[in-house]
Amino acid sequence: MAAHETLEDAFVLHRIPYRDTSLLVDFLGRSSGRVRAVARGARQIRSRQRSNLQPFQPLLVSFAGRGELQTLRQAEPAGAALQLQSARLFSGMYLNELLVRLLPYFQSCPDLYDHYRLALQQMHDGMAIEQVLRAFEYRLLAELGYGLDLHHEADSGAAIVAGQRYHFRAQQGLVAAGETSESADDPVYQGADILAIREFDLGSPAVARSAKQLFRAALQVHLGSRPLHSRRLFPGARQR
Numbered sequence: 001m002a003a004h005e006t007l008e009d010a011f012v013l014h015r016i017p018y019r020d021t022s023l024l025v026d027f028l029g030r031s032s033g034r035v036r037a038v039a040r041g042a043r044q045i046r047s048r049q050r051s052n053l054q055p056f057q058p059l060l061v062s063f064a065g066r067g068e069l070q071t072l073r074q075a076e077p078a079g080a081a082l083q084l085q086s087a088r089l090f091s092g093m094y095l096n097e098l099l100v101r102l103l104p105y106f107q108s109c110p111d112l113y114d115h116y117r118l119a120l121q122q123m124h125d126g127m128a129i130e131q132v133l134r135a136f137e138y139r140l141l142a143e144l145g146y147g148l149d150l151h152h153e154a155d156s157g158a159a160i161v162a163g164q165r166y167h168f169r170a171q172q173g174l175v176a177a178g179e180t181s182e183s184a185d186d187p188v189y190q191g192a193d194i195l196a197i198r199e200f201d202l203g204s205p206a207v208a209r210s211a212k213q214l215f216r217a218a219l220q221v222h223l224g225s226r227p228l229h230s231r232r233l234f235p236g237a238r239q240r
Contacts, residue, residue: 007060008032009078009113011120012053013096017043025053025072026100027061030113034103037063037070049075056092056120057081068105082124091129092120094230095136101223102144112143130208135200137215148218149173150198162192168214170221187213 009030018024023042027035042049049072052059058078063070084092095116103109119136123129141148152159153166154173160166165177166189177188193210202208 007062007074007076010035010059010061011116012055012057012059014055014100015039015053023049023053027059028099028103028113028116029061030110031108032063033107033109034099034105035063035070036068036105037065037072039072039075042072052077054081055096056084058117082120084120084123087129088123090230091123091133094133094228095119097228097230098137098140098219098223101228102140102219109143112140115139115143128202130212131200131202134197134202134208134211134215137219138200141215141218144222146218146222148215150194160191160194160198162190162195164191165189166191166194168217170217189214 010027010032012025013028013034014026015023018038021041021043023039025037025039025042027037029035039049039053041047042053044050052075058081060074060076060078062073064073065071082092099116103112115136119132122132138148150160152174153176154169155175158176160174166174167177167186168189169175174189174194189210190206193204193207194214196202196204196207197211197214202211
């Protein structure tokens, strides 16, 4: 991978100590996509990068290197940090973990970067968390090439209708349900709820529950069996 010499917009997704004084940081860059870089000396008290390399802080960054692991050359604040607290903080961490788990390295994704920044801003501004998270999950699936079709049945191509019931099938999508009752292993989605989800009209608790269940099932196909830490580290918070 060639060096990235120019400054680009970025956010820190994850950081861990690296060797004695450095940090290993996963970034979401608007041009570069997900980048893992060593921030040399960033754990030293006098390091200027120490306070800059925080989640939800808009940054301008540059990298150098030819391998998968880059070296951070520069990191400057590009605006005020987005202050998230309580459930909004946990939800922001959930978005970060999704990106770390699902994004390949160096896949340019400017639209996804913009969706991510918008989601953080919306949570900072007080928008309903469920609305923000479901919209981001839907866009993330689409950006990764796993878009969920909420307009048509996967097998027949027939339009989703309010009076029908549907199952979600991994690697396929929504298929018409028979007369069997709903089970935890094979939930049924009401057509009217899917139509509301399609418009991100999540005001009804039933629709919000269905949206959460549906998008979680669609994401789980690609996340695999390893659980998300952001769902289990905060037992006092509502799981996202």
